[in-house]
Amino acid sequence: MLFEKIDSKHPLYIQTYEQNKAIYDDFEKFADSLTEQAGRATKKSGKASSYARYLMRLTIFSQRQNPNFILAPTFEALKQIEQLRELPQFKDYNKQEKSFPSGAIRCFRAFVTEKAMAVEDLIDTELNVTYLTSKELPNIKEEQLIKAPTKRHEKEPSNYGQAYRRSQNESFAAKERSNYTCEMSDAHFTFLTEHHKKPYVEAHHLIPMAAQDYFEYTIDFAHNIAVLCPTCHRKIHYAQAHEKKDMIQHLFASRKAGYPQYGIEITEELLLSFYKILD
Incomplete structure (x- = not known):
């Protein structure tokens, strides 16, 4: 199953996080800044870290689709991640995960554009x-x-x-x-x-x-x-x-x-x- 639930303690998740820690941290800071700019956060929100975790999961799924996929703050990487939305199983997965996957994709698009x-x-x-x-x-x-x-x-x-x-x-x-x-x-x-x-x-x-x-x-x-x-x-x-x-x-x-x-x-x-x- 492509879109399986992957816990943050899963070895594959940990490996992906370690390989992409710099992007993860940068992206999380960016997502947190968007929450602050929107005026919704009086204290640190957990939404940014959730988006960052889902970006790691989307990276895993993208690598399953394309073993040569490398996460980077580029439009090329973004478009490969976006291709996941066209797969039949994505709609159910996104609904099951309370739309965090699609939210992470939108946030990553904004992140890439700002760069x-x-x-x-x-x-x-x-x-x-x-x-x-x-x-x-x-x-x-x-x-x-x-x-x-x-x-x-x-x-x-x-x-x-x-x-x-x-x-x-x-x-x-x-x-x-x-x-x-x-x-x-x-x-x-x-x-x-x-x-x-x-x-x-x-x-x-x-x-x-x-x-x-x-x-x-x-x-x-x-x-x-x-x-x-x-x-x-x-x-x-x-x-x-x-x-x-x-x-x-x-x-x-x-x-x-x-x-x-x-x-x-x-x-x-x-x-x-x-x-x-x-x-």
């Missing part, structure tokens, strides 16, 4: 500064923009490490379509830029570029780029979970029907998990 987020946020900031200081806006032609599923590029060296290239044309196209106004409110006016006399707004990939490894096709297209004032841009990255959730739901509602055109299958739940929002 990639720091570099991506620095690159976004650099690109927005480039827009701010550019003397001319590009001449964007609609036929040059992505309109269909397009294979993602390979990662390239950047000032901050390996990262996916962004298209300035797609970013500028999103700003043109929004008429250089913040999508959360057109009352969020900032200032006119010195050179091109347009309101200053920033580009934000709603499906974060940090999650590009999760998708076969590129997510760097104008439809996925939200246009925000600087305050809203920082807010969607760093605000409390409930405030970020409201913004993400608002921006996703106007886009969700269009994602399949680009070969991107995504649900609101999946999108929220990329932002460390699990409930």
